[in-house]
Each structure stands twice: as C-alpha cells, then as structure tokens.
Amino acid sequence: MMILRCVAIDDEPLALQLIQTYVARFPGLELVQVFEDALSGVEYLKQNSVDLLFVDVNMPDITGVELVRSLVTRPMVIFTTAYRNYAFESYELQAIDYLLKPIDYSRFAAAVERAIDFHKYKNATQEAINDESIYVYAEYKMIKILLRDIAYIESMGDYLKIYLAGSEKPILTLMTMKKVLEKLPETQFARIHRSFIVALGKIKSIHNRKVNLNNAELPIGDAYSSFINQQKGNVG
Structure with missing residues (x-):
C-alpha cells in the first residue's frame, strides 16, 4: 500500500489534535511530525522529505503562505485557516486544497482523497496519464x-x-x-x-x-x- 508521509504545522494545539485524529482514520497516511512552532516546522521540512503538508495560514512567526514559499522542494500542501482572505495565495501556490476552520471531517477527507489521487497521478507513467486524466x-x-x-x-x-x-x-x-x-x-x-x-x-x-x-x-x-x-x- 502507498503511504504518504505527512507533517502538520499549526500554532493551535487543539487544531493539531484534530488533524491527528482525522489523519489516523486514513491507513494511507503517516503523520511523521507535528509542530506548534512554524519555524521549527520549516527547519524540519528543509531537511526531510515529506509528501503532504497540513499548514495553518495565520501563525505569529511566519504565515503558512510564507512558509510554503520558502521551501525549495515543496510537498503537496493543504492549507488550514479560519480566514477566507488567503484563498488567492493558496491558488498561486497551487495547494491541493484550502480548508476553513472548524474543519469538518467530510471536507477534510475529500481534500486528502484529492491529495492521494494527485500523488498517484504524479507517479504514474506518461502513457497511463494520457489515457485517463x-x-x-x-x-x-x-x-x-x-x-x-x-x-x-x-x-x-x-x-x-x-x-x-x-x-x-x-x-x-x-x-x-x-x-x-x-x-x-x-x-x-x-x-x-x-x-x-x-x-x-x-x-x-x-x-x-x-x-x-x-x-x-x-x-x-x-x-x-x-x-x-x-x-x-x-x-x-
């Protein structure tokens, strides 16, 4: 089975706990690290390869948008936020999805399924891609x-x-x-x-x-x- 290595970054402990709970429901996801401190999360991502990043947009030290822009090698990204006004930035960075808090599980699941599907697409052969989507x-x-x-x-x-x-x-x-x-x-x-x-x-x-x-x-x-x-x- 394909396993996606995930990291979650959010300065709200309850938000991180919710993501951990939701991720645990997906056998195809492995949450390898969580960070309340965005700068520590950045350092980890610069030194370790992950497939999917859940990141809050509005954090005190560095925004989620700035964090993603700072990465030379970017994983798939799902932004989480209580604010709608960062939607364009998520568009610019081509995030997999943009989830508004409080995050509903069905909405979270749809975003994760989209990430899993996109990961399969990226790793398929060109012939298989051309035949489908x-x-x-x-x-x-x-x-x-x-x-x-x-x-x-x-x-x-x-x-x-x-x-x-x-x-x-x-x-x-x-x-x-x-x-x-x-x-x-x-x-x-x-x-x-x-x-x-x-x-x-x-x-x-x-x-x-x-x-x-x-x-x-x-x-x-x-x-x-x-x-x-x-x-x-x-x-x-």
Missing part, C-alpha cells in the same frame, strides 16, 4: 478532469477555459496553452487556433474553416489550416 488548479484546489469529458479549451490570456461535454459552466484555470498541450495526448487533442484546442473525438463536422461540436462552433486559424486536410475522412 489531467489535473488543473481551479476554485482554490487541485481538480481532476477526465480526458474523455473535455470538449474544447479556450485561451483567455494567462487563463484557460476548459469546456466539458454536458456542462454549460467551463473550468477556469491559470495556465497557458503551451502548458496544457504538454499534458494532452496528441492523438486525442489538436490546436486549431491560437485561442482554441479541440478534442478530436468531439468533432461533428468541419465546414467553412470551422469546427462544429455539439454545442459550439470554433474557428480554424490561418496558421492551422493544415488541420482540415489532416482530418479529412475522420469526421462526418
């Missing part, structure tokens, strides 16, 4: 997207909108087109415009330099006109 950071947490659900992706400057089949609301994530293309298998996705990537399996037709999907019509850019010839005979 990608991870992106959205809504202040790391989320898993099945490749088969993606209809198309639209670039919005430094952000991407990922449109899923059967869903009207896209997933908004801070990522470039270049970066997401590195995650997507070439056999399943193609860039057709400087602003669009399309899932080949979701194409219904190509006509007048436009790609038609179930609920969208996307332009084919001049630089990607060869896409039309490549797809002849592949779509109806």
Whole structure:
C-alpha cells in the first residue's frame, strides 16, 4: 500500500489534535511530525522529505503562505485557516486544497482523497496519464478532469477555459496553452487556433474553416489550416 508521509504545522494545539485524529482514520497516511512552532516546522521540512503538508495560514512567526514559499522542494500542501482572505495565495501556490476552520471531517477527507489521487497521478507513467486524466488548479484546489469529458479549451490570456461535454459552466484555470498541450495526448487533442484546442473525438463536422461540436462552433486559424486536410475522412 502507498503511504504518504505527512507533517502538520499549526500554532493551535487543539487544531493539531484534530488533524491527528482525522489523519489516523486514513491507513494511507503517516503523520511523521507535528509542530506548534512554524519555524521549527520549516527547519524540519528543509531537511526531510515529506509528501503532504497540513499548514495553518495565520501563525505569529511566519504565515503558512510564507512558509510554503520558502521551501525549495515543496510537498503537496493543504492549507488550514479560519480566514477566507488567503484563498488567492493558496491558488498561486497551487495547494491541493484550502480548508476553513472548524474543519469538518467530510471536507477534510475529500481534500486528502484529492491529495492521494494527485500523488498517484504524479507517479504514474506518461502513457497511463494520457489515457485517463489531467489535473488543473481551479476554485482554490487541485481538480481532476477526465480526458474523455473535455470538449474544447479556450485561451483567455494567462487563463484557460476548459469546456466539458454536458456542462454549460467551463473550468477556469491559470495556465497557458503551451502548458496544457504538454499534458494532452496528441492523438486525442489538436490546436486549431491560437485561442482554441479541440478534442478530436468531439468533432461533428468541419465546414467553412470551422469546427462544429455539439454545442459550439470554433474557428480554424490561418496558421492551422493544415488541420482540415489532416482530418479529412475522420469526421462526418
């Protein structure tokens, strides 16, 4: 069984005790150290390798955000805090999740399951990754997207909108087109415009330099006109 080595840092003893209680319910987690003193926690993390860090945001000596930024090698991070106003920092640092105190066990469990899943994803072979899913950071947490659900992706400057089949609301994530293309298998996705990537399996037709999907019509850019010839005979 895969075991994730964990550390918890919080200046509130009761908060640490709650995390210890919750972690004990997961056989796949090993809580190797807990710290009430953030600076001691930093020193430990700089000298020891761990997989997952639970860290309070608002601490007296150094904030959890500053602590994570100081680490050269960062484990997966789950922030815990009583304050919502640090959500953007957790987004910037791509934390696995952001838990508001008092932490409900079901919410804690969902965050841990996300960390376990992401750890498996990071350690899978590239072939296995391409056949199944990608991870992106959205809504202040790391989320898993099945490749088969993606209809198309639209670039919005430094952000991407990922449109899923059967869903009207896209997933908004801070990522470039270049970066997401590195995650997507070439056999399943193609860039057709400087602003669009399309899932080949979701194409219904190509006509007048436009790609038609179930609920969208996307332009084919001049630089990607060869896409039309490549797809002849592949779509109806």
